[in-house]
Amino acid sequence: EKLGIALVGLGYYSTDLLAPALQLTENCELKGIVTGSPEKIPVWQEKYGIKDKNIYNYENFDSIANNEDIDVIYVVLPPSMHKEYTLRAANTGKHVWCEKPMAPTVADCEAMINACKSNGVKLAIGYRCQHDPNIQAYMKVAKERPFGKVKMITSAAGYFDGRTDHWKQKKSLGGGAMGDMGVYALQGARLATGEEPISVLAQASTTRPEIYHEVEETMMFQLEFPSGALASCQTSFGIQMNHLQVNYEKGWLKMEPHSAYIGNKGSMSDGTIINYAINNQQAKQMDEDALAIIRNQEMPVPGEEGLRDIRVVEAIYKSAGQNCMVKL
Ligand code: NAD
Structure with missing residues (x-):
C-alpha cells in the first residue's frame, strides 16, 4: 500500500518536479492538493485524477486530519510559510515533509521539530x-x-x-x-x-x-x-x-x-x-522518505538536518x- 501525499502550494517545484516524480514513485503517490488558486484545481484533477474530497484550500487545510487517503503533507510554499504549515500539518496527525530552506530562523525550525515530536509524526526536509x-x-x-x-x-x-x-x-x-x-x-x-x-x-x-x-x-x-x-x-x-x-x-x-x-x-x-x-532524484527522495515512514525508521534527512x-x-x-x- 502506497502512502498518500498531499502537496501544499502548487508553484514551480510542485508542478514541474514533485508531481511528475510522484508518478514514478513506488512507496507513495499523489493523492491530494492544497491550493489558494482555484483555477489550478481542474488542471491538476485532469492530469492526476485527484478526487474532489482530497482538494483543500488554506482555510480548510486543517480538516485533512479526517482524510484517510492522506498520510503525508508536503509543504512546498515560500520559506516564511513553512513553519505555520508544518505546525498545522503536524497537528492533523499526518507526517510532514517540508521544502528547504527549512525556515527563516532557528527558533522556527525548533518549533517545527517540536510540533512534529509532540504529535508523534515524522518530519523530513526536501534535501533531494x-x-x-x-x-x-x-x-x-x-x-x-x-x-x-x-x-x-x-x-x-x-x-x-x-x-x-x-x-x-x-x-x-x-x-x-x-x-x-x-x-x-x-x-x-x-x-x-x-x-x-x-x-x-x-x-x-x-x-x-x-x-x-x-x-x-x-x-x-x-x-x-x-x-x-x-x-x-x-x-x-x-x-x-x-x-x-x-x-x-x-x-x-x-x-x-x-x-x-x-x-x-x-x-x-x-x-x-x-x-x-539516477532515474529521478525527487522520486528517490520521496520513496526513501516514504519507506522510512512505512518501516517506522529515522528519516534520512530529518528536521534536525534542516536546523543545522x-x-x-x-x-x-x-x-x-x-x-x-x-x-x-
Ligand atoms: P513558487 O513561487 O513557484 O511557488 C510558491 C507557491 O506558493 C505558489 O503556488 C504560490 O501561489 C504559493 N503561495 C501561497 N501563498 C503565497 C504567498 N503569500 N506569496 C507567494 N506565494 C504564495 O516557488 P517554488 O520555486 O515552487 O518554491 C517553493 C518551495 O520549494 C520553496 O521553499 C523553495 O525553496 C522550494 N524549492 C526546492 C527545490 C529543491 O530542489 N529542493 C527547488 C525549487 C524550490
Missing part, C-alpha cells in the same frame, strides 16, 4: 541531494578519509534569476540567495567535512539594487570547521555556478554540477569517477550585517 548517490560518494570520502584530512573546500551554487517581483526577492517571504541556493553551497561544505562549522565570515552584495534591496543577490561566506578545514562558499541569483572542490592533505575531489536535479558528477585525484546513474543549516545561515546573516566574524 542527500538521496543522490553522487553526493553520497563525497559524504563517504568524509567518513573513510582515503586522502587524509579535509583541508580546503570551495563550494558554489547559483543561477541567474530574471524575475523582479517574486518571493525570492522579498524578505518577509523568506527570500534571498542564501536560503535558496546558498544552502547547497553550505551543504557541500558540511557534507564534505562531515562536521559543523565553528565560525563564519560573510559578505552580502548586489549588482541589481533595483531588484535586490530587501535581500542579497549574492552572498560569499567562509567557514571554519573543528578539524581546521576551511571553506570558501558563494551563492547568487545573478551568477550561474554549481561546483564543489575538496582538497585533502593528499588528494582532491571535484564535482560539477554538485547540486543539480540530474547529472551530478565528479572525479577524485586517484582516478575515481563519480557518475552514478539554518543555524549557520543565521550566523552568516549576522556576520554580513555586522561585518565581523561570528563564532558558532
Whole structure:
C-alpha cells in the first residue's frame, strides 16, 4: 500500500518536479492538493485524477486530519510559510515533509521539530541531494578519509534569476540567495567535512539594487570547521555556478554540477569517477522518505538536518550585517 501525499502550494517545484516524480514513485503517490488558486484545481484533477474530497484550500487545510487517503503533507510554499504549515500539518496527525530552506530562523525550525515530536509524526526536509548517490560518494570520502584530512573546500551554487517581483526577492517571504541556493553551497561544505562549522565570515552584495534591496543577490561566506578545514562558499541569483572542490592533505575531489536535479558528477585525484546513474532524484527522495515512514525508521534527512543549516545561515546573516566574524 502506497502512502498518500498531499502537496501544499502548487508553484514551480510542485508542478514541474514533485508531481511528475510522484508518478514514478513506488512507496507513495499523489493523492491530494492544497491550493489558494482555484483555477489550478481542474488542471491538476485532469492530469492526476485527484478526487474532489482530497482538494483543500488554506482555510480548510486543517480538516485533512479526517482524510484517510492522506498520510503525508508536503509543504512546498515560500520559506516564511513553512513553519505555520508544518505546525498545522503536524497537528492533523499526518507526517510532514517540508521544502528547504527549512525556515527563516532557528527558533522556527525548533518549533517545527517540536510540533512534529509532540504529535508523534515524522518530519523530513526536501534535501533531494542527500538521496543522490553522487553526493553520497563525497559524504563517504568524509567518513573513510582515503586522502587524509579535509583541508580546503570551495563550494558554489547559483543561477541567474530574471524575475523582479517574486518571493525570492522579498524578505518577509523568506527570500534571498542564501536560503535558496546558498544552502547547497553550505551543504557541500558540511557534507564534505562531515562536521559543523565553528565560525563564519560573510559578505552580502548586489549588482541589481533595483531588484535586490530587501535581500542579497549574492552572498560569499567562509567557514571554519573543528578539524581546521576551511571553506570558501558563494551563492547568487545573478551568477550561474554549481561546483564543489575538496582538497585533502593528499588528494582532491571535484564535482560539477554538485547540486543539480540530474547529472551530478565528479572525479577524485586517484582516478575515481563519480557518475552514478539516477532515474529521478525527487522520486528517490520521496520513496526513501516514504519507506522510512512505512518501516517506522529515522528519516534520512530529518528536521534536525534542516536546523543545522539554518543555524549557520543565521550566523552568516549576522556576520554580513555586522561585518565581523561570528563564532558558532
Ligand atoms: P513558487 O513561487 O513557484 O511557488 C510558491 C507557491 O506558493 C505558489 O503556488 C504560490 O501561489 C504559493 N503561495 C501561497 N501563498 C503565497 C504567498 N503569500 N506569496 C507567494 N506565494 C504564495 O516557488 P517554488 O520555486 O515552487 O518554491 C517553493 C518551495 O520549494 C520553496 O521553499 C523553495 O525553496 C522550494 N524549492 C526546492 C527545490 C529543491 O530542489 N529542493 C527547488 C525549487 C524550490
